[in-house]
Amino acid sequence: MAELYRRFGSGLGTLFLALVAVWLAGMVLAPNLMMIDYAFRPNLLPAEIGGPRDVYSLDNILYLANESVHRTIFFKTVWASALVAFLTLVVCYPPAYWLAQRATPNHTAVVLLALTIPFWINEVLRTLAWYILLAFRGPLNAVLLALGIIDQPMRWYGDAGVLAGMVYAYILFMLFPIYNAIESLDRSQIEAARDLGASIWRTHWRVVIPHAKAGIATGCVFTFMLAAGSYVAPALLGAPGSRWFTEIIYNWFFEGGDWNRGAAYALVLLVLCLTVVLVTLRIARVNLTDVAK
Amino acid sequence: MNAADRIARGLFAFYFVAFFVYLFAPLAIMAAATFNTSRFPTITPWQGTTLDWFNQLAADTGMWQSLRTSILVAFFVVAVALPIGTAAALMLTSLHARARSFLYAVMVSPLLTPGVVVGISTLVLWRQLGVGGGIFLIVLAQASFIICYVMLMVAARLQRFDRTQEEAAIGLGASKFMMFRRVMLPFLKPALIAAAFLAVLQSIENYNTTLFVRGFDTPLTVYIATKVRTGLTPAVNALALIMIAVTIIGAIVYEVVRRRSRSSIDV
Numbered sequence: 293m294a295e296l297y298r299r300f301g302s303g304l305g306t307l308f309l310a311l312v313a314v315w316l317a318g319m320v321l322a323p324n325l326m327m328i329d330y331a332f333r334p335n336l337l338p339a340e341i342g343g344p345r346d347v348y349s350l351d352n353i354l355y356l357a358n359e360s361v362h363r364t365i366f367f368k369t370v371w372a373s374a375l376v377a378f379l380t381l382v383v384c385y386p387p388a389y390w391l392a393q394r395a396t397p398n399h400t401a402v403v404l405l406a407l408t409i410p411f412w413i414n415e416v417l418r419t420l421a422w423y424i425l426l427a428f429r430g431p432l433n434a435v436l437l438a439l440g441i442i443d444q445p446m447r448w449y450g451d452a453g454v455l456a457g458m459v460y461a462y463i464l465f466m467l468f469p470i471y472n473a474i475e476s477l478d479r480s481q482i483e484a485a486r487d488l489g490a491s492i493w494r495t496h497w498r499v500v501i502p503h504a505k506a507g508i509a510t511g512c513v514f515t516f517m518l519a520a521g522s523y524v525a526p527a528l529l530g531a532p533g534s535r536w537f538t539e540i541i542y543n544w545f546f547e548g549g550d551w552n553r554g555a556a557y558a559l560v561l562l563v564l565c566l567t568v569v570l571v572t573l574r575i576a577r578v579n580l581t582d583v584a585k
Numbered sequence: 586m587n588a589a590d591r592i593a594r595g596l597f598a599f600y601f602v603a604f605f606v607y608l609f610a611p612l613a614i615m616a617a618a619t620f621n622t623s624r625f626p627t628i629t630p631w632q633g634t635t636l637d638w639f640n641q642l643a644a645d646t647g648m649w650q651s652l653r654t655s656i657l658v659a660f661f662v663v664a665v666a667l668p669i670g671t672a673a674a675l676m677l678t679s680l681h682a683r684a685r686s687f688l689y690a691v692m693v694s695p696l697l698t699p700g701v702v703v704g705i706s707t708l709v710l711w712r713q714l715g716v717g718g719g720i721f722l723i724v725l726a727q728a729s730f731i732i733c734y735v736m737l738m739v740a741a742r743l744q745r746f747d748r749t750q751e752e753a754a755i756g757l758g759a760s761k762f763m764m765f766r767r768v769m770l771p772f773l774k775p776a777l778i779a780a781a782f783l784a785v786l787q788s789i790e791n792y793n794t795t796l797f798v799r800g801f802d803t804p805l806t807v808y809i810a811t812k813v814r815t816g817l818t819p820a821v822n823a824l825a826l827i828m829i830a831v832t833i834i835g836a837i838v839y840e841v842v843r844r845r846s847r848s849s850i851d852v
Binding site: 295296299300301303304307308309311312314315316319320322323324326327330383386387390405406407408409410412413414415416417418420421422423424425427429430431434435460463491492493513517518520521522523524527528538541542545551554555558561562565566569579580 | 587589590593597600601604605607608609610611612614615618625626627628629630668669672673675676679680681686689690691692693694695697698699700701702703705706707708709710712713725728729732751760761762765786789790791792793796797806809810813821822825828829832833835836840
């Protein structure tokens with residue numbers, strides 16, 4: 293802090309300090325603390341607040357543990373988000389490798405710019421595009437019918453639709469970290485592996501993937517977090533049988549009218565995501581400082 | 586090159602084509618459906634070519650209202666996020682290694698928080714203070730994580746800042762404020778412009794956070810998502826087509842600014 297004041301003087305130094313304090317204390321810390329406070333209090337009528345029943349308890353969390361439908365949806369969301377992360381990784385690894393090691397600098401520049409275009413368009417529209425593509429009488433069914441791959445139109449909305457839409461929405465969050473990681477691999481290492489007789493698959497498995505571990509971990513962490521916290525893809529592309537945990541949270545706030553329970557569910561989601569993030573980064577030995585590049 | 590390698594290469598070429606089809610086909614279909622007369626947006630079957638959905642879009646007052654709301658929010662988000670993000674980046678560069686990595690972890694934590702949680706925590710805090718959802722809360726909730734992006738971009742630029750310039754300005758008798766205004770801000774300008782662009786796009790595209798704090802205000806993303814439920818027509822596709830065009834232009838401008846800022850460092 294002394295350095296900040298030494299560099300910018302007392303006026304600017306204090307201003308910078310105040311701005312950062314407003315952000316971290318007022319806009320990040322205080323809201324989260326209030327959410328925790330809500331999560332451990334019962335939902336009471338205004339007259340009862342501060343009364344004998346207004347005590348901290350684990351009731352809202354236990355409610356989630358005991359309510360079998362919500363519990364199932366919670367675990368399904370965790371599992372499906374992990375699946376989204378894995379599928380996105382599988383989809384993104386080949387082009388990331390190509391861009392980082394095989395393409396000419398000109399190709400790389402053009403392809404990277406092209407790749408960012410769907411990313412710049414907002415998530416609701418990206419999801420809407422899938423909503424139109426996957427409609428019962430939509431283009432995908434029409435093409436598959438015309439090719440004779442299916443003889444009845446398929447209902448894509450539901451688990452399949454949500455997965456497809458989410459993988460699509462998060463490609464860039466996976467592709468860029470992996471691309472950055474593979475780019476720093478010296479090509480002579482790949483050539484050495486080839487010269488020593490390793491097949492393409494073995495070269496990837498033993499040389500490229502270990503080198504890109506940090507990038508892969510970063511991409512997976514972001515994708516998992518975005519998928520678990522997504523509302524729009526399950527809302528548009530889902531079916532009644534494919535409800536997402538965020539939809540349950542939304543219902544507590546705006547239909548069930550129990551904000552305390554909603555806050556408890558949101559807290560569980562937050563703890564889940566932070567745990568997954570920190571454990572994955574620890575396993576892959578990635579520093580948090582390197583994540584946000 | 587043995588047979589297995591040749592198969593791998595063939596598969597990869599096929600894969601790369603499939604990857605780009607996967608990336609662009611949904612957007613192309615959505616854009617093309619704007620010109621189909623069918624009431625439900627689709628391209629199969631093609632019932633006839635029309636430009637009428639653009640008229641329908643122009644007549645949709647709710648859409649224009651929601652666009653105004655989104656632009657207003659984006660304006661305030663930039664007004665909040667640029668000064669705070671810059672202050673945060675300057676603070677980081679004035680710290681010693683250990684304190685810096687701790688503060689850095691705290692500062693990027695909003696990026697690792699699910700969007701719905703950002704919205705919910707803001708909503709419950711301000712309800713306790715008697716303030717309900719609306720534009721004010723949308724701005725606060727969005728800014729709380731958009732500041733991270735600004736901070737990261739300004740910090741990246743600051744890493745290439747030559748501190749001797751700072752000392753030279755002071756040594757030549759400039760006040761600390763003068764040094765900041767005349768030396769540091771001009772140096773940071775490209776990063777600030779790029780960060781403002783990114784903040785606007787992030788703000789306008791946000792849905793997950795906004796949904797919880799919107800109150801009775803309806804920004805554009807919420808409006809579009811509601812339309813899907815209450816009666817989707819290709820008028821929404823017309824809007825999507827326009828937004829795709831605008832975002833492509835925005836992306837190109839952003840890229841140009843970024844490249845210019847990069848080349849100005851190389852000099």
